[in-house]
Amino acid sequence: MTKTTPFARTRGGILVAIIVGGVIAFEIRTVLGMLFGIDVPLTPYVIAVLVVLGVFAFLADIVGQLPERAKRGE
Amino acid sequence: MHIHDYEKLWLALSLIMIVGFIATVTYGAVGAGIEMIDDSGDTVDPNALGDHPEFGDPGVEQVGPNEYDVHVIARQFVFQPDPIVVPANSTVTFYVTSADVTHGFEIVGTNANAMVIPGEVAELTVEVNEPNEYGIICHEYCGSGHHDMEGLLRVVPEDEYDGGDQ
Amino acid sequence: MSTQSGTPTFVDRYPEEASVVRQAFLVSFVALGLGALFGIIQALHRTNILRVIDSADYYTVLTAHGVLLVIVFTIFFLVGLYQWAITRSLNRPAENITFTRAWLGLMSLGSVLTGGTILLGFFDDIAVSADVLFTFYAPLQAHPLFYTGLAVFLIGTWLAGVDWFRSYLAWRRDNPGERIPLQTFMVLTTMVMWYIATIGVAVSVLFFLLPWSLGLIDTVNPLLTRTLFWFFGHPVVYFWLLPAYLLWYTVLPKIAGGRLFSDPLARVVFVLFVLLSTPVGIHHQYLDPGIAEGFKFIAMTNTMFLLLPSLLTAFTVVASIEHGARQRGGTGLFGWLKALPWRDPAFTGMTLAGLMFAAGGFSGMINAGMNINYLVHNTLWVPGHFHLTVGTAVALTMMAGTYWLWPQLTNRPLFSRPIALAQVLIWFGGMGLMSNAMHVSGLFGIPRRTAEPQYEGFDFVTSFGSVSELNLQLAIGGSLLFVSTILFLGNLALSMGTPTRDGLGQTLPPALSGPTDSPAVLDNLRLWTVIALVLVVLAYALPLGSIVAKGGLFGPGGSPFPVMIEPLVDWTDPGAATQIVRDLLAVVP
Numbered sequence: 001m002t003k004t005t006p007f008a009r010t011r012g013g014i015l016v017a018i019i020v021g022g023v024i025a026f027e028i029r030t031v032l033g034m035l036f037g038i039d040v041p042l043t044p045y046v047i048a049v050l051v052v053l054g055v056f057a058f059l060a061d062i063v064g065q066l067p068e069r070a071k072r073g074e
Numbered sequence: 075m076h077i078h079d080y081e082k083l084w085l086a087l088s089l090i091m092i093v094g095f096i097a098t099v100t101y102g103a104v105g106a107g108i109e110m111i112d113d114s115g116d117t118v119d120p121n122a123l124g125d126h127p128e129f130g131d132p133g134v135e136q137v138g139p140n141e142y143d144v145h146v147i148a149r150q151f152v153f154q155p156d157p158i159v160v161p162a163n164s165t166v167t168f169y170v171t172s173a174d175v176t177h178g179f180e181i182v183g184t185n186a187n188a189m190v191i192p193g194e195v196a197e198l199t200v201e202v203n204e205p206n207e208y209g210i211i212c213h214e215y216c217g218s219g220h221h222d223m224e225g226l227l228r229v230v231p232e233d234e235y236d237g238g239d240q
Numbered sequence: 241m242s243t244q245s246g247t248p249t250f251v252d253r254y255p256e257e258a259s260v261v262r263q264a265f266l267v268s269f270v271a272l273g274l275g276a277l278f279g280i281i282q283a284l285h286r287t288n289i290l291r292v293i294d295s296a297d298y299y300t301v302l303t304a305h306g307v308l309l310v311i312v313f314t315i316f317f318l319v320g321l322y323q324w325a326i327t328r329s330l331n332r333p334a335e336n337i338t339f340t341r342a343w344l345g346l347m348s349l350g351s352v353l354t355g356g357t358i359l360l361g362f363f364d365d366i367a368v369s370a371d372v373l374f375t376f377y378a379p380l381q382a383h384p385l386f387y388t389g390l391a392v393f394l395i396g397t398w399l400a401g402v403d404w405f406r407s408y409l410a411w412r413r414d415n416p417g418e419r420i421p422l423q424t425f426m427v428l429t430t431m432v433m434w435y436i437a438t439i440g441v442a443v444s445v446l447f448f449l450l451p452w453s454l455g456l457i458d459t460v461n462p463l464l465t466r467t468l469f470w471f472f473g474h475p476v477v478y479f480w481l482l483p484a485y486l487l488w489y490t491v492l493p494k495i496a497g498g499r500l501f502s503d504p505l506a507r508v509v510f511v512l513f514v515l516l517s518t519p520v521g522i523h524h525q526y527l528d529p530g531i532a533e534g535f536k537f538i539a540m541t542n543t544m545f546l547l548l549p550s551l552l553t554a555f556t557v558v559a560s561i562e563h564g565a566r567q568r569g570g571t572g573l574f575g576w577l578k579a580l581p582w583r584d585p586a587f588t589g590m591t592l593a594g595l596m597f598a599a600g601g602f603s604g605m606i607n608a609g610m611n612i613n614y615l616v617h618n619t620l621w622v623p624g625h626f627h628l629t630v631g632t633a634v635a636l637t638m639m640a641g642t643y644w645l646w647p648q649l650t651n652r653p654l655f656s657r658p659i660a661l662a663q664v665l666i667w668f669g670g671m672g673l674m675s676n677a678m679h680v681s682g683l684f685g686i687p688r689r690t691a692e693p694q695y696e697g698f699d700f701v702t703s704f705g706s707v708s709e710l711n712l713q714l715a716i717g718g719s720l721l722f723v724s725t726i727l728f729l730g731n732l733a734l735s736m737g738t739p740t741r742d743g744l745g746q747t748l749p750p751a752l753s754g755p756t757d758s759p760a761v762l763d764n765l766r767l768w769t770v771i772a773l774v775l776v777v778l779a780y781a782l783p784l785g786s787i788v789a790k791g792g793l794f795g796p797g798g799s800p801f802p803v804m805i806e807p808l809v810d811w812t813d814p815g816a817a818t819q820i821v822r823d824l825l826a827v828v829p
Contacts, residue, residue, distance in 0.1 A: 033704025209698030
C-alpha cells in the first residue's frame with residue numbers, strides 16, 4: 001500500500017530505514033569506543049536505540065495513514 | 075565518450091583519495107620508519123634447526139648496549155623459548171622460524187606481527203619500553219592443537235634482567 | 241515489480257539453457273546451506289557459547305565452511321548466472337548443450353571429490369582428510385583426492401569459459417562490427433581474468449602439491465606454494481564479485497525503475513579488473529619473510545588503484561538507482577530514496593549489499609595499507625572484512641538476484657515476497673552485528689582461524705565493552721545469518737511447488753549512455769589480456785624468482801602434516817582402495 005509521509009512511502013521503506021538506522025546506531029557506539037575511548041554501556045544503549053526506532057516506525061506508519069484516514073472520513 | 079560532470083568530479087576525488095592512501099603508507103615506511111619483514115633473513119633447514127648456530131640454542135642474546143637478538147623457533151604447538159625475557163627500554167630484534175609447518179607470531183596488543191614459514195627466517199625489530207607482560211599467539215592454523223599455541227614476552231625492569239634464559 | 245505480459249520468460253525461450261542454470265543454482269544453494277550450518281557451529285564454538293564438537297574437528301568444519309561457500313556456492317552461482325547472461329544478451333542458444341552440461345558435470349565431480357575428502361575428516365577411522373583450510377598452505381597436507389578435486393573443478397571452469405567464448409565468436413561471425421553486448425562483455429572479461437588468475441594455483445596444485453601428496457616428490461617450498469596460491473587468491477575475490485557487479489549494473493537499475501547510467505563506464509570497470517586483479521596478490525603476504533619490501537610496496541600501490549573500479553561502480557550504480565527513483569516520481573535531494581521499491585526483496589537485497597560493500601571496501605583498504613597490516617594480519621578483523629565483501633556484497637546479491645531470476649527460470653512465482661524481504665533484512669542486520677564484532681575483536685588482537693581463542697597466560701584488553709560482550713555479539717549475528725539462510729532456502733524450496741503461470745517474463749532496458757558512446761578499444765579483449773599479462777609478469781617474476789633462488793624449487797621442506805598416505809606404490813594397491821570403502825561402509829549406517 002502506498003501512502004505519502006514525511007519519512008517513508010511504504011511499510012517496506014520504513015522497515016529498511018529501521019534496520020539500516022539500527023546498524024548505523026550500533027556502529028556509532030563502536031566509533032565512540034575505538035576513536036574516543038568512550039565506553040557506552042551496551043544494554044542501556046541497545047534499549048534506547050530500539051525505543052527510538054520503534055517510535056520512529058510508529059510515527060511514520062501512523063502519520064502516513066492520516067491522509068487516508070481523513071479521506072475515509074474517520 | 076560522454077562522461078557526466080559529477081562523474082568526472084567523483085573520479086578526480088577518488089584518485090586524490092587513492093593517492094592520499096598511498097602517501098600515508100609511504101609516510102609510514104619512510105617517515106615513521108616502519109619496516110616490513112623482508113627477505114634479509116637466511117634460509118634455514120627446518121629439519122636440522124638443532125645444528126644451526128643460532129637456532130640450535132634459541133633465546134635472548136645481547137648484541138650491543140640496549141640491543142638484543144631473540145631467536146625463536148615456532149613448532150607444533152609451542153614457541154621456544156617460553157617465556158621470552160628482555161629488559162625494558164631496549165631494541166629487540168626477533169628472528170623467528172618454524173621447525174615444521176607455517177605458524178604465526180603475534181605479540182598481542184602491539185604491532186609486532188609476523189608469518190613464520192619453515193625454511194625462512196622472519197626478522198622483526200621492535201622498540202621495547204616499560205616493563206610489562208605480553209601474550210604471544212600463533213594466528214596461522216598449524217594443526218589440531220593450534221588454539222593451545224601461546225607464549226609469553228616478559229619485559230622486566232633493567233635492573234632485574236640478568237641475561238640469558240629466565 | 242512490473243511484468244510485461246506477453247514477454248516470454250528465459251525458460252520459454254531457452255529451456256535447455258535454463259535447465260543448466262537451475263542445476264548450477266541448485267548445487268550452489270546446497271553448498272550454501274551446508275556452509276551456513278558449519279558457520280553457525282563455528283560462531284558458537286569459538287565464542288565459547290556452545291561447543292558441540294571437539295576443537296580439533298573445528299578445523300574440519302572451518303575447511304568445509306570456506307571451501308563450500310567460496311568455491312562451490314559462489315562459483316556455481318557464477319556459472320549459472322553467466323550462462324543466463326550470455327545466452328540472453330547474445331540471443332542465441334549454447335553452441336553445444338552437451339558440452340555445457342559436460343563442464344558443469346566436471347565442476348560437480350571436482351566439488352564432490354574435494355568436498356568429500358574434507359567431510360571424511362570427521363571420521364577418525366577413515367584415513368582420508370583435508371584439514372588444511374581453504375588456503376591449504378603446505379606443509380599442511382591433504383589427501384590427494386582433495387587436490388585432484390580442485391584440479392578437476394578448475395578444468396570445468398576453464399571449459400565454461402571456452403564454451404562462452406565459442407558462443408561469442410559464433411555471434412561475432414553473424415554480427416561483424418557490432419559492439420559486444422554488455423552482459424557478454426562482462427562474462428568474457430571475467431573469464432580472461434580467471435584464466436590469468438588460475439595460472440598460479442594450477443601450477444601449485446598440479447606441479448607441487450598433488451605429486452607431493454601422492455609421494456612422488458619429497459618436499460615442497462612452502463613459501464613458493466603459498467605465493468602461487470595468493471597469485472590466485474586475490475583475483476578469485478573478483479571472480480566472486482564480478483557476478484554481483486553484473487547484477488548491480490544490468491539488473492538493479494531495471495528493478496529500481498530506471499536504466500543503467502553508463503554502459504561505457506561499466507566496461508571500463510571490468511577492464512580495470514582484468515588488468516589489476518592479479519598483480520596485487522602479495523598484499524596477502526605483507527608479513528611473510530623471504531619477499532623483499534619493494535615487491536610488497538608495488539603490490540600496495542597496485543591494490544590502492546584497485547579501489548578505483550569499485551568507486552566508479554558506486555557512482556554508476558547509485559546514479560542508476562536515482563534515475564530509477566526519479567522515473568518513479570521521486571523528487572528532492574534525498575527525497576527520491578522514498579520512491580524506490582523497498583518492498584521488493586531483490587531491490588532491497590542488492591542495495592543493502594552494495595551499502596555494506598562500501599564498508600567492506602574500506603576495511604579492505606586498511607588491510608592493503610602495508611605497514612598498517614601489522615595491526616590486523618591474521619586477526620579476526622580479516623574475516624570481519626571478508627564477510628562484508630564476499631559474505632554480503634556477493635552472497636546477499638546472489639540471493640537477491642535469485643528472487644528476481646528464479647521465476648524466469650521456472651515460470652513459477654516466488655512463494656513469499658514478505659519472507660524474502662525479511663530474509664534480506666535479517667542478513668543485513670545479522671552481518672552488521674557479526675562483522676562489527678569481528679573487526680573490533682581483531683583490533684584487540686583476537687586471532688582468526690582458531691577454535692578456542694581463550695588463552696591461559698594473558699587476557700585480551702579491550703578499550704570499551706568486553707571480550708565476552710564481543711563474543712555474544714558475534715554469536716547473535718551469526719545466528720541471525722543462519723536463520724536468514726534457512727529462510728532463503730525454504731522460500732526457494734517452497735517456490736518449486738507454486739503453480740506455473742504466465743506473465744513472469746522480464747526485459748532489461750538499454751543503458752542511458754549506450755555502448756556506441758564508448759571507444760571501441762574497450763572491446764579489444766586481446767589488448768587487455770596482453771597488458772594484464774605484462775603487469776602480472778612485472779609483479780611476480782622477480783619475487784618468484786627470488787623465492788626459488790634462495791629456497792629452491794622444492795624447498796628445504798618442513799615436515800608434511802599430517803602425512804595422509806604412503807608413497808604411490810601403496811596407493812595403487814587395490815587393497816588400499818577396498819579398505820577405504822570398507823571403512824566408509826563401517827561408519828556410514
